[in-house]
Amino acid sequence: MNFNPGLSWEFLSADEIAAKTIRALRNHIQYVKASSPYYKEALKGVVPEDLRTIDDIAGLPLTDRTVLAAGSAAVAAAAPSAIIETVATSGATGRPIFIGLTDSDLDRLAFSEALSFNAMGISSSDRVLLLVGMDGMALPSLGYYRGLTLLHATIGRAGLPGHQLFRQYLEEFRPTVLLGAPSFLRRLTLDLTKNGYRPAESGVQKIVGVGESLKNADMSINAPGKKLEEDWNAKVFGSYAITELADSFADCLERSGGHAHPELLYAEVVDDKGNPLPDNTPGELVATTFGIEGMPLLRYRTGDITFRVPGDCACGRKSFRIGPILGRTDEMLKVNNQSVFPLVVTNALDELDEIGDYIITIGGDGLHGDRASIHVAAQPSAVERIANHVRNAARVSFPILISNVSTIQSMRGAWRRNARILDERHSGFRRG
Numbered sequence: 148m149n150f151n152p153g154l155s156w157e158f159l160s161a162d163e164i165a166a167k168t169i170r171a172l173r174n175h176i177q178y179v180k181a182s183s184p185y186y187k188e189a190l191k192g193v194v195p196e197d198l199r200t201i202d203d204i205a206g207l208p209l210t211d212r213t214v215l216a217a218g219s220a221a222v223a224a225a226a227p228s229a230i231i232e233t234v235a236t237s238g239a240t241g242r243p244i245f246i247g248l249t250d251s252d253l254d255r256l257a258f259s260e261a262l263s264f265n266a267m268g269i270s271s272s273d274r275v276l277l278l279v280g281m282d283g284m285a286l287p288s289l290g291y292y293r294g295l296t297l298l299h300a301t302i303g304r305a306g307l308p309g310h311q312l313f314r315q316y317l318e319e320f321r322p323t324v325l326l327g328a329p330s331f332l333r334r335l336t337l338d339l340t341k342n343g344y345r346p347a348e349s350g351v352q353k354i355v356g357v358g359e360s361l362k363n364a365d366m367s368i369n370a371p372g373k374k375l376e377e378d379w380n381a382k383v384f385g386s387y388a389i390t391e392l393a394d395s396f397a398d399c400l401e402r403s404g405g406h407a408h409p410e411l412l413y414a415e416v417v418d419d420k421g422n423p424l425p426d427n428t429p430g431e432l433v434a435t436t437f438g439i440e441g442m443p444l445l446r447y448r449t450g451d452i453t454f455r456v457p458g459d460c461a462c463g464r465k466s467f468r469i470g471p472i473l474g475r476t477d478e479m480l481k482v483n484n485q486s487v488f489p490l491v492v493t494n495a496l497d498e499l500d501e502i503g504d505y506i507i508t509i510g511g512d513g514l515h516g517d518r519a520s521i522h523v524a525a526q527p528s529a530v531e532r533i534a535n536h537v538r539n540a541a542r543v544s545f546p547i548l549i550s551n552v553s554t555i556q557s558m559r560g561a562w563r564r565n566a567r568i569l570d571e572r573h574s575g576f577r578r579g
């Protein structure tokens with residue numbers, strides 16, 4: 148398989164994309180009704196020709212996460228013998244969801260990630276150090292690997308090294324691009340600089356941040372992103388992958404929103420009843436996949452809150468763009484009758500150098516508002532400044548509790564090393 152960005156619809160006009168999307172949606176409905184037991188039932192009475200305009204999709208049923216959590220076999224559309232790789236969601240929001248991919252689904256995944264990296268200006272002349280776990284049945288790391296292979300970039304699979312090993316990788320492999328979770332990269336960078344290494348002289352030009360946002364709600368680069376840029380003298384790019392969709396939304400060189408890949412997925416931002424919301428209005432990201440054989444999805448509720456970025460991107464792509472993920476629908480904070488996006492609180496905390504680590508705990512019965520507290524590894528004298536800073540950003544007050552790095556790490560447990568939120572409102576902890 149050769150990478151052919153010309154197969155993408157991203158540079159077509161909005162009208163051309165809309166026309167192709169309607170055809171793709173009709174084909175999709177036909178495929179899922181014929182191949183997936185769940186959709187055969189859920190789409191009873193729906194015929195592809197019902198879709199005359201894009202807006203008609205709002206009349207189709209949403210697919211809830213609980214459908215997949217109950218066992219994805221009912222939704223699966225391909226014969227078990229056609230599945231050549233099984234991936235799973237992290238399981239931090241409950242039971243992991245297992246998803247089977249066919250050979251063609253893996254090619255689609257590679258194409259998706261290659262398009263994203265291509266839009267960031269990453270090419271065959273780049274040397275990319277992947278600082279993510281390649282195991283755990285994870286889809287995103289598999290996608291990065293396959294996408295970069297398709298681009299013919301040179302890949303180093305570093306995993307999650309300590310700073311000494313990381314330094315050796317930097318000196319021997321000489322990456323031009325680093326890819327990893329911003330908080331992990333930040334910790335490694337601090338350890339490197341403490342030990343006399345100068346990241347700005349490493350030759351790294353780009354940093355792809357995954358798993359955590361690099362943006363503020365107003366689309367500016369957040370504090371961790373700016374620190375990484377300063378330390379490495381490099382540019383940061385965000386990429387946000389969703390396992391169930393086998394796809395990602397990623398920054399282009401303009402960094403003005405995560406681009407969807409229109410030939411692979413149709414995205415919507417909707418209210419809690421599934422009605423489309425206007426641009427710039429936060430709501431739940433819902434997506435319909437195109438071209439997936441194993442587990443195709445129709446109007447899948449991702450549980451992630453974001454907004455649609457209006458207008459055309461300066462890069463020339465006409466694809467749907469999303470803002471940063473502001474939080475998950477089940478992690479919205481209700482404090483003093485005010486809704487607060489988790490990203491606003493975490494970004495505010497990330498701006499303060501005096502905080503070594505932190506975790507937000509959310510309790511309450513859901514009826515009388517939430518009890519949210521912020522545990523910080525900081526000096527007691529910093530409490531007032533931290534409380535004021537968070538209140539200014541979030542417009543509500545949170546109790547600040549002094550803790551230390553090892554206590555906060557143990558609150559997370561071994562399997563969620565980067566969690567920033569512990570949600571105790573429901574049974575068990577939720578993803579942070």
Ligand SMILES: [Zn+2]
Nearest residue numbers: 399401460462
């Ligand atoms: Zn763009």
